[in-house]
Amino acid sequence: MSASDNNYDIAIIGGGCVGGTLACALAQEGVRVAVVEARATPQLWAADSVDLRVFAVTRASERIFRAIGCWDVIEQGGISPFRAMQVWDASSTGEIHFDSAELGEPTLGYIVEQRVIQAALNARMEALPTLDRLCPAELAGFDMDADGTRITLDDGRSLSARLLVGADGAQSRVRGMADIAIEARPYDQEAVVAVVTTEQSHQETAWQRFLPTGPLAFLPLRDGRSSIVWSTTPDQAALLCDLDKADFLRELSSAFANRLGAVIDVEERVRFPLQRLHATRYVSERLALIGDAAHVIHPLAGQGVNLGLLDAAALAEVILETLHSGRDPGRLNNLRRYERWRHGNNHAMQRAMDGFKTLFGESAVPVRSVRSLGLGLVNRLGPVKQLIARHAMGLEGDLPRMARG
Numbered sequence: 001m002s003a004s005d006n007n008y009d010i011a012i013i014g015g016g017c018v019g020g021t022l023a024c025a026l027a028q029e030g031v032r033v034a035v036v037e038a039r040a041t042p043q044l045w046a047a048d049s050v051d052l053r054v055f056a057v058t059r060a061s062e063r064i065f066r067a068i069g070c071w072d073v074i075e076q077g078g079i080s081p082f083r084a085m086q087v088w089d090a091s092s093t094g095e096i097h098f099d100s101a102e103l104g105e106p107t108l109g110y111i112v113e114q115r116v117i118q119a120a121l122n123a124r125m126e127a128l129p130t131l132d133r134l135c136p137a138e139l140a141g142f143d144m145d146a147d148g149t150r151i152t153l154d155d156g157r158s159l160s161a162r163l164l165v166g167a168d169g170a171q172s173r174v175r176g177m178a179d180i181a182i183e184a185r186p187y188d189q190e191a192v193v194a195v196v197t198t199e200q201s202h203q204e205t206a207w208q209r210f211l212p213t214g215p216l217a218f219l220p221l222r223d224g225r226s227s228i229v230w231s232t233t234p235d236q237a238a239l240l241c242d243l244d245k246a247d248f249l250r251e252l253s254s255a256f257a258n259r260l261g262a263v264i265d266v267e268e269r270v271r272f273p274l275q276r277l278h279a280t281r282y283v284s285e286r287l288a289l290i291g292d293a294a295h296v297i298h299p300l301a302g303q304g305v306n307l308g309l310l311d312a313a314a315l316a317e318v319i320l321e322t323l324h325s326g327r328d329p330g331r332l333n334n335l336r337r338y339e340r341w342r343h344g345n346n347h348a349m350q351r352a353m354d355g356f357k358t359l360f361g362e363s364a365v366p367v368r369s370v371r372s373l374g375l376g377l378v379n380r381l382g383p384v385k386q387l388i389a390r391h392a393m394g395l396e397g398d399l400p401r402m403a404r405g
């Protein structure tokens, strides 16, 4: 640890995509930051392999990565722009198509492997002189006093900071140790994730078909293959992972209505339980939560990490303004602005995702008809469609400065 006597302005637990972004945003302005990360991630991998976890990165997130000096490295690591999005309903004729050209934008977003983003963030963190990355190391505990917080790590080291940030994911230990309550609900769904090859190319399009059991997404990868996220019942998810390859390919081709021809190959299949979770508070004296530590949403619109990056950009803005005006970034009255800014936004996105999931899970004939009509109407109503697309791209709403470009 290089900061004098292990004293930092900000200590961040969790150096994933969200924690790493906050760390870079602060340290590039000279703030003394410590990042504690449990997992050492590889910086190199086989050129023809694809990470199972990929993100649909919005234009707002691209701007945030540019602002912290990571975008060029992410671009070199490999991004797959998608210029269109096709959403349709398996139980009705409803269909909607978004096109970046109609919106006057070069792309709707990018599909990027998590490891590509992580490697870019790790390299940037290593290069920033006021940032110490303690990895691998885990949070063991912390004590607050009037001036700051004393943090102990599992390897016996300790450090102090004026503000402790929990960016340690859905199972956040920081949140648990701070006794911050959560509203949590399982979706009774699991997501089956895999990399697949289809007969036809993906056409730089993100595809999503709403099945009665949940949405099935095909996300375009840069090598012409697609990454699938198939949300379905836990029983069907288990079955899909157990099927032999030929049967799985047949099931998947049929569930996707052979939209890109047959699915002809699949790599490892992994399933994740899906849940909705929201912390009742994002801040307390000397503590803030960001990313999945604060909220977890359904992956159907691929917004999870994008919301977390907006949290990181908003909290960085609040902390920098507080420090510039000579105030203490750990004091609750200074942190409340961050909570007011992000809690309502994230809640609205969670509600919207839950609404979609419920609407498309309903198989009653009147609901199917309304769904079909609604999708068709939105598809024809230019301004409404544009507004929905701009929200999905992260270009609307009360955006932090870094996300405005």
Ligand SMILES: Cc1cc2nc3c(=O)[nH]c(=O)nc-3n(C[C@H](O)[C@H](O)[C@H](O)COP(=O)(O)OP(=O)(O)OC[C@H]3O[C@@H](n4cnc5c(N)ncnc54)[C@H](O)[C@@H]3O)c2cc1C
Binding pocket: 013, 014, 015, 016, 017, 018, 019, 036, 037, 038, 039, 054, 055, 056, 057, 137, 138, 139, 167, 168, 169, 170, 173, 191, 193, 229, 272, 290, 291, 292, 293, 299, 301, 302, 303, 304, 305, 306, 307, 308
């Ligand atoms: C199937 C699926 C598909 C998804 N697809 C998308 C998508 O397309 N687009 C999108 O935006 N989002 C997507 N998401 C959501 C996305 O994965 C999360 O929102 C995102 O990873 C959250 O980032 P984070 O940095 O907050 O948390 P995490 O990625 O969970 O990172 C937390 C970090 O904290 C570290 N950590 C944990 N505990 C400790 C500790 N005690 N001490 C030290 N370090 C610790 C961990 O090692 C980890 O590096 C998807 C999720 C699922 C399940």
